[in-house]
Amino acid sequence: MGLPLSSFAPERTETAKEIHRLVRRLAAHGLLEWCLGGARDRQPDVIIEPQIPDYWPRVTPLRASDVLVLSRFAYLRRRGNDLVLESPRAGALFRFRNRKLANAVALLAAPRRMRELRRQDDFPSSELCGLLLDCQILFKIEPERMDALRAAEGDSNLVLWDFHDLLFHARSMEGRHANPQGGLYSHAGLIPPLPAVRPRWPGKKVDLRKLAAAQSRPISLKLLRDRHSTRIFDDERPIAIGELARVLDATARVQSKWSSNDTGVVVEYAARSYPSGGASYPLELYLGVSKCEGLARGFYHYDAGTHSLVPISVSPQQLEALLRGAQFAMGAPGPPQVLITIAARFGRVAWKYSAIAYALILKDAGVLMQTLYLAATEMGLGGCAIGTANIDLFAKMTRIEIHIEGPVGQFALGRAGKPHAG
Numbered sequence: 423m424g425l426p427l428s429s430f431a432p433e434r435t436e437t438a439k440e441i442h443r444l445v446r447r448l449a450a451h452g453l454l455e456w457c458l459g460g461a462r463d464r465q466p467d468v469i470i471e472p473q474i475p476d477y478w479p480r481v482t483p484l485r486a487s488d489v490l491v492l493s494r495f496a497y498l499r500r501r502g503n504d505l506v507l508e509s510p511r512a513g514a515l516f517r518f519r520n521r522k523l524a525n526a527v528a529l530l531a532a533p534r535r536m537r538e539l540r541r542q543d544d545f546p547s548s549e550l551c552g553l554l555l556d557c558q559i560l561f562k563i564e565p566e567r568m569d570a571l572r573a574a575e576g577d578s579n580l581v582l583w584d585f586h587d588l589l590f591h592a593r594s595m596e597g598r599h600a601n602p603q604g605g606l607y608s609h610a611g612l613i614p615p616l617p618a619v620r621p622r623w624p625g626k627k628v629d630l631r632k633l634a635a636a637q638s639r640p641i642s643l644k645l646l647r648d649r650h651s652t653r654i655f656d657d658e659r660p661i662a663i664g665e666l667a668r669v670l671d672a673t674a675r676v677q678s679k680w681s682s683n684d685t686g687v688v689v690e691y692a693a694r695s696y697p698s699g700g701a702s703y704p705l706e707l708y709l710g711v712s713k714c715e716g717l718a719r720g721f722y723h724y725d726a727g728t729h730s731l732v733p734i735s736v737s738p739q740q741l742e743a744l745l746r747g748a749q750f751a752m753g754a755p756g757p758p759q760v761l762i763t764i765a766a767r768f769g770r771v772a773w774k775y776s777a778i779a780y781a782l783i784l785k786d787a788g789v790l791m792q793t794l795y796l797a798a799t800e801m802g803l804g805g806c807a808i809g810t811a812n813i814d815l816f817a818k819m820t821r822i823e824i825h826i827e828g829p830v831g832q833f834a835l836g837r838a839g840k841p842h843a844g
């Protein structure tokens with residue numbers, strides 16, 4: 423059974439207030455769907471599915487002179503038997519029951535004035551346009567900028583994103599979509615798993631085993647063998663600030679700086695100990711510190727240029743949510759002593775590289791993860807890479823929008839503890 427949105431406010435009776443509180447609480451957990459159009463006894467025209475926990479539908483008011491156009495990040499696709507309109511920028515997706523409305527929205531592939539839209543037979547309604555505008559699936563454009571749609575949408579950081587890159591980022595990290603995610607074994611029972619080692623190609627093989635064993639192994643190669651993931655930490659003897667400083671010095675500190683003239687523009691570079699596509703070095707380290715001897719619990723940015731930690735003010739609940747998220751991802755009995763969030767300044771790479779920017783950033787993140795593993799192993803510490811992170815939580819903690827800078831992975835660090843029996 424549904425309730426009209428208008429019935430929630432103003433709250434006149436105790437019952438109405440109670441319902442309002444309940445609905446707000448359900449909405450805060452993304453547990454509500456919102457229906458648009460369709461009389462009481464008919465199917466709704468559109469169903470709005472929240473994608474972020476605190477989505478609440480807002481209808482942006484529109485004037486007849488406003489010019490609207492679809493965002494270049496919006497896309498319409500089949501999901502099961504449904505037609506859905508979504509965008510990595512949107513707090514909700516729109517499921518179309520009335521296909522004519524979807525066609526009408528598609529007309530906004532080119533800028534249209536509201537006055538002109540309202541005259542159309544299958545006008546999508548001001549309410550739907552206002553809701554789509556609020557979700558950034560549509561945007562308003564100044565008439566003089568109609569020839570430069572990409573530049574007219576959002577800030578310069580958004581201009582740098584390619585469509586598939588932003589979609590990949592928002593859809594493969596946590597916090598900005600409502601889909602199941604992670605090790606769900608969705609295909610088990612339907613498709614057999616691929617073998618751990620690829621079946622051999624036919625032909626006569628060249629055996630390398632004796633050759634590898636013939637020489638003694640250099641220490642750095644031994645490090646590769648010794649490296650492993652640690653998910654349980656010894657909280658009686660937490661990592662000390664000196665050890666943390668050495669790990670950061672070895673893995674992430676800026677080692678040298680230079681600038682070069684790239685296509686007539688002077689670009690600064692700052693090299694670190696790991697390789698980076700185009701020497702871009704877009705990755706930043708943010709530390710969620712739970713237990714570290716000599717360093718207060720809190721959230722810090724590692725300033726790689728000056729080799730220092732700068733505290734960032736966050737709420738205790740946010741820090742707890744960050745650490746618990748990592749604990750859950752590792753299936754660990756407790757939070758990591760230090761949780762390194764690997765964040766990217768996306769525009770640093772996308773300014774130069776088209777179509778491959780996000781892929782390069784993920785490759786950089788993998789290289790940095792291995793560098794952190796090796797440093798931890800060398801120092802007798804423990805670590806574990808974590809593939810996901812909550813980009814919405816990070817945005818709230820740093821107050822930086824998700825398309826400007828955000829997490830692409832995490833690394834748990836600390837002094838290894840003994841695995842629990844059983």
Ligand SMILES: Cc1cc2nc3c(=O)[nH]c(=O)nc-3n(C[C@H](O)[C@H](O)[C@H](O)COP(=O)(O)O)c2cc1C
Pocket residue numbers: 649650651652653751752753791806807808809810
């Ligand atoms: C990109 C990446 C993501 C990972 N994500 C997780 C994770 O979310 N949770 C976890 O417990 N381990 C994670 N790991 C660690 C792997 O599970 C681990 O490397 C693998 O099981 C091999 O074990 P070893 O590292 O001890 O050799 C990740 C590793 C990588 C490289």
